[in-house]
Amino acid sequence: MQKTLIALACASASLAASADPVILKVAHFWPATALSQQKVLEPWCAKIAQESNNTLQCQIYPSMQLGGTPPQLIQQAIDGVADIVWTLPGYTAGRFPSMEVMELPFLTKDAEGGSRAAWEIYQKYGQKDFAGLKALAFHVHDRGQIHNNKRPITKVADFKGLKMRAPTRLTNKMIAALGATPVAMPMPQTPDAVSKGVVDGYVLPWEVVPTMKLHEMTKYHSEISPPQPGLYTTLFTIAMNQAKYDSLTPEQKKVIDANSGVDFSAAIGKAWDESAPAARKQAQDRGNQFNTIGAAEVEGFQKATARVATDWVKEVTAKGYDGKAMLHDAQTLSAQYAK
Known part of the structure; x- marks a missing residue:
């Protein structure tokens, strides 16, 4: 009788333990008020909670609350410090050669189409670079x-003598090709650098500018x-610790799988596209000066930056990748999915 009671107690304890939800630690470098958390991570976390009957739940840590710096996020995911991170592969220069192609100048016209292209590039070329991680989105x-x-920037010559912040290795090469001095730094450091004059300017999409209050300290926008196509773009990933994913039940894995991949990637891109007009308006409302770089001037920008792509193909080919094919596919897919 006593053995039966003990067995029942153990079985009850086992069932209770299995019923405990899996809490996923989700880390990123943006403030909690940013689009990335409010319009992407929070809805995504709510969706996986609902579809898993609350057996999967998120604890979100914005603004590097788990410690470290933005360039360390990808390693934090590999090491299990965080279960899921949202970061830039380009913050760790040279570590993910396969996906750098999406950051070449004048490649994408919009974020939604570019994000679909990015996921396909990952599927075809990038998986070996992300060992230890399960990619949820690019x-x-x-x-x-x-x-x-x-000064207003309307032509390549206007870059001469400027110190410009850029986020990744290839955007720094692009800035240098345009004649400015590139200053590499993660996005959270940019407002302080602008306010103190460490940099004269920066390249960023509209969504980020008011999030970091940069429209309040900037005079000219070009x-x-x-x-x-846009001057440049930056590649992001949402990636999960592979061991954490492997530890989930088959049902939980199905929920994660159903909410990751090409459609999730495109939805994130669409959210960024849709955010741009309202973000831009905040700079307009302050009376900041806007300049449009038309087709004739764009040709000069494209000529000045063409060698960035040429050099990239040579670099990754020397590392054993098919750089020419990767560039061709990125250009073809980006054009195919452009809105």
Whole structure:
């Protein structure tokens, strides 16, 4: 009888333990008020909770609350410090060569289409670079624009003598090709650098500018005129610790799988596209000066930055990748999915 009671007690304890929800630690570098958390992570977390009968739940840690710096996020996911991170592969220069192609100048026209292209590039070329991680999404941001405090920028010569912040290795190469001095730094450091004059300007999409209150400390904004491709974009990933994913039940894995991939990537890109007009309006309302870079001037920008792609193909080919095919596919897919 006693053995039976003990067995029943153990079985009850086991059932109770199995009923405990899995709490996923989700880390990123943006403030909690940013689009990334409010319009992407929070709805995504609510959806996986609902579809898993609350056996999957998120605890979101914005603004690097788990410690470390933005470039360390990807390693935090691999090491299990965080279960899921949202970050830039480009913050760790050279670590993810396969996905850098999405950051070459004048590649994408919009974030939704560019994000679909990014996921397909990952599927075809990128998986070996992300060992230890389960990619949930790859996306790009809305059209990258030029912002500075020195002068209006409408042609390549206007970059001469400027110190410009850029987020990744390839955007730094692009800035240098345009004649400015690139200053590499993660996005959270940018407002302080602008306010102290460490940099004269920066390249960023519209969504980020008011999130970081940069429109309050910037005089001039220069935009590549559609339908020309945007000047540049930055690649982001939402990635999960592979061991954490492997530890989930089959039902929980199905929920994660159903809420990751190409459609999730495109939805994030669409959210960034849709955010741009309202973000831009905040700079307009302050009376900041706007300049449009038309087709004739864009040709000069494209010529000045063409060698960035040429050099990239040579670099990754030397590392064993098919750089020419990767560039061709990124260009083809980006054009195919462009709105």
